[in-house]
Amino acid sequence: MKSGNIVLIGQTNSGKSSLVNKIMGQRVSLVSRKKQSTTFNQKVYKKFSENEFIIQDTPGFFSSRKKINNNIISSPLAEIETSDLIYVVVDISLRINNEYKKIINSLENKIEKQQVFLILNKIDKVKKDKVLGAIKFYSKEKIFNEIFPISSLTGEGITNLIKFSKKFTVKTSLKSKPSSNIQIKKKLFYSEVTREKILDKIHREIPYQCDVVTEKINKVASQIKIYQSIVVKRQSHKNILIGKKGSMLKEIGQASRKEIARFENKKIHLFLFVKLAKEKKI
DSSP: OEEEEEEEEEBTTSSHHHHHHHHHTSOOSOOOSSTTOOOSOEEEEEEETTEEEEEEEOOOBOOOSSHHHHTTTTGGGTTGGGOSEEEEEEETTSOOOHHHHHHHHHHHTTOSSOEEEEEEEOGGGSOHHHHHHHHHHHTTOTTOSEEEEOOTTTOTTHHHHHHHHGGGOEEOOOOOOOSSSEESOHHHHHHHHHHHHHHHHOOSSGGGGOEEEEEEEEEETTEEEEEEEEEESOHHHHHHHHOGGGHHHHHHHHHHHHHHHHHHTSEEEEEEEEEETTSOOO
8 A cells, every 4th residue: 555645725715625625535624615614634535546645634824814714824835844845835826925925935944855735726717828828937936846736526537636645645554444534523513613603604704713622422333412602802793693583593503404414414403602702512
């Protein structure tokens, strides 16, 4: 068996999580149109014939004055030292900005023997001549060993990316197979699903000012009961999350429950409680 450790880094909303999901063939990473939807390094496993990849999705680089981002802005670089391959994911439809420059500068100080691939994502959103122009432009960056234009939405180019990545896997001693392809605690995964739905439903800064905590999980036969607290700092935020006669909380709960049910292939009973940070837990 050959194994390779892949770390994905890039700007927020560049499509890193969507790429991980497409490679895995299932939804394993949170995807949202909002910035900074991934807030921790998530590790997943994928086997291709005699090759196994350990893929780590990381929070996006995101410049902000808000305290919510101050403690996670360095997190994307935390796993680089142990990686074999680094995928720098770029949204080809956007212009280069300070976040991209920050990524390059940070990598130049950390790269040792790792292969660095530039992933030009979202080619489905631009014309072919722009893709060719981008390849020519980014080829000037000496840090990139290879450049791959792909679409994490349609899957175009991903097969070629994986095929080439296999060249950099190394032989490893036989290890016990992980019990799950997703190396993340269920409580955290369930919380992230609900947080994703809050990001989708609430079009304000509230999602960045709240925490979703899975307090308790009860498994009975083919059913799972999940109890979660959505913790906010202000009464006004609590009111918005609950909505008129509980309508918003009901929408969030229904969407989260359906997502978790698809993943677990079991009937899910989800109980959501919105409370202020100073209130006691369930």
